Amino acid sequence: MTALLEIRERIRGFCSRFEVYLLPVIKSILAFLTFYMIRSHLGYMTRLNGMTLTLVLALACALLPVNMIVVFAVLLVLLHLFSLSLAACLVCFLVVAVLFLLYFRFSPKKGFYAVLTPLAFIFHVPYVMPLVIGLLDDNPVSVLAMAGGTVMYYLLNGIVANDSAIADSILTKFEDVFNQFVGNREMLAMLAILVLAALIVWFIRRLSVDHAWTIAILTGCLLQFILRFICDMQLKLPGTVFSIFVPSALSAAVGFVLQFFFFNLDFTRTERVQFEDDEYYYYVKAIPKIYVAGTEKKVQKFSGDDAPITRKDLAQEMDIDEDLLDF
Amino acid sequence: MIHNERVRHMVKLQAFEDRKGKEYFPVLKYFRRDYVGLHLLKGFVSGTIAYGVCLLMWGLYYMEELMANIHTMDLAKFAVDVLLRYLAFLIVYLICVFIYAENKYSRARKEIRAYNRHLKRIINSFDLDGGES
Numbered sequence: 001m002t003a004l005l006e007i008r009e010r011i012r013g014f015c016s017r018f019e020v021y022l023l024p025v026i027k028s029i030l031a032f033l034t035f036y037m038i039r040s041h042l043g044y045m046t047r048l049n050g051m052t053l054t055l056v057l058a059l060a061c062a063l064l065p066v067n068m069i070v071v072f073a074v075l076l077v078l079l080h081l082f083s084l085s086l087a088a089c090l091v092c093f094l095v096v097a098v099l100f101l102l103y104f105r106f107s108p109k110k111g112f113y114a115v116l117t118p119l120a121f122i123f124h125v126p127y128v129m130p131l132v133i134g135l136l137d138d139n140p141v142s143v144l145a146m147a148g149g150t151v152m153y154y155l156l157n158g159i160v161a162n163d164s165a166i167a168d169s170i171l172t173k174f175e176d177v178f179n180q181f182v183g184n185r186e187m188l189a190m191l192a193i194l195v196l197a198a199l200i201v202w203f204i205r206r207l208s209v210d211h212a213w214t215i216a217i218l219t220g221c222l223l224q225f226i227l228r229f230i231c232d233m234q235l236k237l238p239g240t241v242f243s244i245f246v247p248s249a250l251s252a253a254v255g256f257v258l259q260f261f262f263f264n265l266d267f268t269r270t271e272r273v274q275f276e277d278d279e280y281y282y283y284v285k286a287i288p289k290i291y292v293a294g295t296e297k298k299v300q301k302f303s304g305d306d307a308p309i310t311r312k313d314l315a316q317e318m319d320i321d322e323d324l325l326d327f
Numbered sequence: 328m329i330h331n332e333r334v335r336h337m338v339k340l341q342a343f344e345d346r347k348g349k350e351y352f353p354v355l356k357y358f359r360r361d362y363v364g365l366h367l368l369k370g371f372v373s374g375t376i377a378y379g380v381c382l383l384m385w386g387l388y389y390m391e392e393l394m395a396n397i398h399t400m401d402l403a404k405f406a407v408d409v410l411l412r413y414l415a416f417l418i419v420y421l422i423c424v425f426i427y428a429e430n431k432y433s434r435a436r437k438e439i440r441a442y443n444r445h446l447k448r449i450i451n452s453f454d455l456d457g458g459e460s
Contacts, residue, residue, distance in 0.1 A: 091384070094380050094384050095384075097377075097380050098380050101377040174387035175389075175391070178387070
């Protein structure tokens with residue numbers, strides 16, 4: 001455990017030292033992943049499919065605010081859909097417009113959750129998102145960004161799955177495009193599961209109980225596993241227990257990694273103090289963070305004079321008056 | 328000579344300005360009622376547009392059905408129905424906007440109070456030094 005804590009301190013030190021460079025790199029990687037996934041899953045407009053464009057946009061995102069990833073992603077998606085069918089493009093634009101008007105206008109900083117959620121779906125770990133939001137976000141309203149991302153994923157996924165039907169007809173029926181998410185019971189079930197889990201994780205994490213984060217992570221994962229299992233049974237979705245269990249276990253692992261880095265407390269040294277002033281009586285519970293100081297580096301000299309150099313020696317060596325060395 | 332305590336407060340002030348300043352300083356340019364009112368007004372406009380977009384999507388989805396039945400439909404009843412749904416949606420949405428704006432204003436006041444405390448300590452430290460920096 002001590003070795004792990006030392007590694008954590010080193011990683012933290014590294015991150016704080018090189019934050020200026022790390023942040024653009026992380027933004028760039030996230031942008032690249034997003035644009036690459038759009039390119040490989042949609043890719044209807046061949047002009048946008050060059051790797052150069054993806055790389056240039058990803059590099060540009062390194063210097064731009066994080067929300068520009070969302071803007072570029074939406075533009076790319078709309079252009080690809082425009083190539084497929086005007087109806088698909090218009091429907092996607094309308095859905096984005098509603099999301100923007102109702103939510104992102106108020107909390108634009110959390111727009112990246114709407115990008116991370118479809119990515120999590122693509123990597124088959126959507127259950128990570130409620131844990132990330134519930135554990136790290138102060139504002140539970142951010143679950144709406146996750147919900148927006150979920151709707152976008154199912155809409156695009158449906159369009160990709162039925163692209164031949166949508167693209168074939170000369171004037172595609174809007175109904176065909178809307179059918180990809182209106183009445184999509186799997187989408188509604190996932191929306192409910194993710195939002196409920198995120199709110200419960202957020203609520204438990206803030207409780208004043210020992211091991212609140214651990215309880216929140218385990219409850220969130222278990223809840224998602226059970227609810228998804230019930231939904232699969234009820235809706236007769238083509239999922240197996242294994243296909244639900246593995247992502248849930250992975251999301252629990254991510255949750256514990258987050259806990260290790262952001263909330264590692266030593267509950268054995270909990271202190272409870274009580275005091276009062278004129279107006280209030282205070283019950284304070286203080287839990288120390290687990291912290292390990294970095295190992296001290298020892299410099300072993302194998303040669304040279306061990307005697308420390310004196311001011312007199314230094315002055316003699318530099319051929320100056322000793323008084324000149326007074327700073 | 329470096330005044331450690333003052334430097335500490337100045338670092339905290341700068342960190343606040345960099346991280347939260349852009350979000351919270353503009354909020355306190357308004358009185359609470361004006362701030363919430365402004366948000367409600369913006370919410371009304373964006374909510375109305377969003378409802379319009381949803382209505383458009385609904386219209387596109389049921390386009391064929393609408394075209395087939397438009398001459399037999401009770402248009403007055405349909406319009407009242409749309410209007411009632413709009414009002415219900417707007418009331419719920421504006422309640423959410425109201426709660427959001429109230430919370431944000433309270434949070435901004437709390438944060439700016441902490442900012443002002445650091446600022447006062449810096450000013451006091453200058454006063455104690457007789458105006459020397």
